Amino acid sequence: MKSIFNVFGSALLLVVMFIVGSVSAAMSDKAISERLAPVGKICVEGNECGSAAAVVPSGPQSPEDIFTNSCNSCHGSGIMGAPKFGDAAEWTVRLAKGEDILIQNAIDGVNAMPPRGTCASCSDDDIAATVKYILENSK
Ligand code: HEC
Secondary structure: OHHHHHHHHHHHHHHHHHHHHHHHHHOOHHHHHHHHOOOOOOOOOOOOOOOHHHOOOOOOOOHHHHHHHHHHHHHOOOHHHOOOOOOHHHHHHHHOOOHHHHHHHHHHOEOOEOHHHHOOOOOHHHHHHHHHHHHHOOO
C-alpha cells in the first residue's frame, strides 16, 4: 500500500512539475516583455522597430530629408511669418544679414523659429546644409 502511494505520489509530482515547467517556459523573459509592450508603441530613433517604414533614419540625413521632416511644416506654407521655401524675394531680404547669421539663427532659433527647427538629431552642419539647401532653391 505504501509503495503504491509512492508510485502515485511520484507520478503526481511529475505532472505538477510538467505543468509548472511549461508555464514558466511560456513566461520566459521574451514572452513577458512582449506581453508588456504597449500596443502601437512609438518607434524611437535608434531602435529596431520591426517595420522599415516606421524607422526614422539615424545615420547621415540629407538636407532635403531634414527640410521635409523638420522645416517644411512652417517653411513650406510660411505660417507664423516663416520665410517660404522657394520665395526668392523673402529669402533675398534675409540673406542681406549674411548666410552665416541665417545659419546661426536656424541653429539657435529666432522669434517663432525654434532652435534647429526642433530637429534634435540635427548637428550644426546638418542645419547649415539645410539652410543652404533652402537658399539654393529659393532664388
Ligand atoms: C515651428 C515653425 C518652424 C519650423 C519647424 C522651422 N522654422 Fe525656420 N523660421 C520660422 C519662423 C517663424 C521664422 C521667422 C523668424 C523671424 O525672423 O521672426 C523662421 C526663420 C528661419 C530662417 C531665417 C532666420 C533669419 O535670421 O532670418 C532660417 C534660415 C530658418 N528659419 C531655417 C529653418 C530650418 C533649416 C528649419 C528646419 C531644420 C526650420 N527653419 C524650421 C519657423 C520655423
